[in-house]
Structure formats: structure tokens, C-alpha cells
Amino acid sequence: MIKNQHMQLRVLPFGIARDIIGTSPFTLELEEGARVQDLLDRLKVQFPELKKLRSIAVAVNEAYADGSQAVTGEDEIAIIPPVSGG
Amino acid sequence: MFAILQSNPDPGALTRLVSGPDSGAIDLFIGTVRNQTGGRAVVALEFESYGPMAKKEMAKIAEEAKSRWPVNKIAIHHLEGRALPGDTVVVIAVAAAHRAAAFEACRFAIDQLKERVPIWKKELYEDGEVWVAAHP
Numbered sequence: 238m239i240k241n242q243h244m245q246l247r248v249l250p251f252g253i254a255r256d257i258i259g260t261s262p263f264t265l266e267l268e269e270g271a272r273v274q275d276l277l278d279r280l281k282v283q284f285p286e287l288k289k290l291r292s293i294a295v296a297v298n299e300a301y302a303d304g305s306q307a308v309t310g311e312d313e314i315a316i317i318p319p320v321s322g323g
Numbered sequence: 324m325f326a327i328l329q330s331n332p333d334p335g336a337l338t339r340l341v342s343g344p345d346s347g348a349i350d351l352f353i354g355t356v357r358n359q360t361g362g363r364a365v366v367a368l369e370f371e372s373y374g375p376m377a378k379k380e381m382a383k384i385a386e387e388a389k390s391r392w393p394v395n396k397i398a399i400h401h402l403e404g405r406a407l408p409g410d411t412v413v414v415i416a417v418a419a420a421h422r423a424a425a426f427e428a429c430r431f432a433i434d435q436l437k438e439r440v441p442i443w444k445k446e447l448y449e450d451g452e453v454w455v456a457a458h459p
Contacts, residue, residue, distance in 0.1 A: 251373055252443030253454040291459045296441070299376040315373055315441070321455040322370070322377075322401055322442030323354050323413050323433060 242269040246276065246308060250316040254293070257286045258316070267308075273297065274304030276314065291319045324398040325381035327374045327442075332400035337416035341396035346418035350425035352433045358408035366447045368406045373441040377401070384435045388417070392424040397432060401442055 246265045250258045258280075267275060273295045281287050295302050296315040308314060324340060326332075334351050341349060356368050385397035395418045402412040415432045419425040436442075444455045 249373070251441065252371055252445075253457040256454075290457055296373070296376055299373075299379055301439070315376065317373070317441050318443070318454070319456045320437070320439065320441055321444040321457075322372070322440050323437040 243267065244269050244271070244310040246271075246310060246312070246314055248276075248280075248314045248316060252318045252321075253290065254287065254316040254318045257284050271308060272304060273302050273306045273308060276308060277304070280316070293318055324385070324396070325378045326400045327372050327377055327403045328400055329402075329404055331402055331406070331411045332414040334411070334414050334416070337398045337400060337414045340398040341416045341418035343395065343418065346395050346420060348419050348422035348425040350417045350419075350422070350429040352413070352415040352429050353411055354413035354433070356406050356408045356410045356412060360446060363448055365408065366449060367408075368412065369445040369447060369452075370401070370403050370406065370412065371443045371445070372401065372403045374403070377440050377442055380440045381436070384432055384440070387435070388428040388431050391431070392419070392428045393421075394419040394424050394428045397428065399432065399436065401436075401440070403442075 243266050248263045248265050250261050255261045294317040297312050334353055381399040398416045400414050406412050417425045417429040446453050
């Protein structure tokens with residue numbers, strides 16, 4: 238049986254998400270082939286306060302990504318709580 | 324044309340950025356700091372941004388506006404860091420041949436900025452602070 242390979246993801250949390258996670262950048266280990274939704278699920282387990290936010294989006298390489306997008310260790314991943322510019 | 328600044332955006336500078344002989348109308352939106360929210364006194368605002376992505380989203384908004392209305396140029400500057408009541412924190416300038424398109428595109432741009440540009444605002448009060456709109 239082949240053991241699943243893991244990858245280290247570099248995650249940048251912003252605003253209140255950074256306050257909750259506590260460090261930026263933050264390193265998260267996920268199985269190879271993981272998608273944005275897997276990353277969000279893991280973060281919400283590890284940091285339950287994230288579940289209380291009105292919304293939480295993910296950007297991969299400076300563009301919004303949907304849950305089905307695959308991520309790799311080469312990507313810059315940002316955690317985007319509700320934006321409030323202007 | 325799209326920038327996150329450490330100082331207050333300057334409406335005059337944005338006006339000059341978008342002006343040109345092909346435009347007959349320039350619309351400016353100037354967002355400033357209000358001294359209270361829901362009756363609670365605001366001492367200052369602290370803005371944080373994901374700068375590189377913020378600039379890309381601003382550019383996308385401008386492209387979308389240009390595809391919807393006949394406008395010539397759009398510029399968007401937003402402050403990062405601390406701002407006091409009365410300070411200018413965002414300026415959007417839209418130049419078009421005619422005013423109707425400039426008004427509509429300017430409103431679209433500020434509405435979209437508030438919805439999707441990765442910038443976060445913390446309100447600072449005498450006795451605490453809150454990340455705006457973070458919780459339901």
C-alpha cells in the first residue's frame with residue numbers, strides 16, 4: 238500500500254483571520270491533491286473561531302479561488318475574511 | 324492607476340490621472356472616515372490590505388466597468404494604515420465622454436470595491452476595537 242504524500246502549504250491569513258490563526262505566514266500540511274475546500278475544512282477544525290465569521294474566501298496566487306481548485310506547495314494561499322474597504 | 328497608499332489619496336492627483344481631451348466628464352467618489360458608527364464614537368480606523376491582490380481586483384473592476392459603460396479611464400487609490408475622522412481613505416476617479424456613464428461606472432466601482440477588494444477595516448473606539456463586518 239502506498240502511503241499518501243503530504244505537502245506543506247504557505248497560508249497568509251488577513252484581518253480577523255490573522256488574529257484568530259495567530260501567525261502569518263502560517264504553514265499547513267495537507268495530502269497531495271488537496272483542494273481549496275479541504276484546506277478550509279481543515280482550518281475550521283483547527284481554528285473553530287473561523288466558523289463564526291460571516292464568510293471566508295480563499296485566494297490562490299492573488300485571485301479568488303473556488304472550493305474545487307487544487308492547491309500545491311508552490312501556491313501563495315490567502316485567507317480572506319469579509320472585506321470592508323472603502 | 325490602481326494603488327494602495329500609506330498616505331491619504333489625493334482627489335486632485337486622481338483627477339489628473341484620468342483627465343484627457345477625449346473626456347467631457349470626470350466623476351470622483353471620495354470615501355472619508357465618519358466619527359461614529361451606530362452612535363458609538365470612532366476614534367480612528369486601521370486599514371489592512373493584501374496589496375498585490377487588491378491592485379489586481381481594482382484593475383478587474385475597472386475592466387468590467389469599461390465593458391459595461393463607455394468610459395475612458397478609471398483610477399482607484401486606497402489608504403493602508405491609520406486614518407482619523409474626516410480623513411480621505413479611498414478615491415475613485417472615472418473619466419468618460421459624457422456624465423451618465425461616468426456616474427454609473429463610479430458607483431459600480433465603489434460598490435464592487437466594498438464587496439471584493441481585499442482590504443479590511445478595524446474601527447477603534449475609546450474602549451475597544453472591532454473588525455468591521457467580520458461577524459453576522
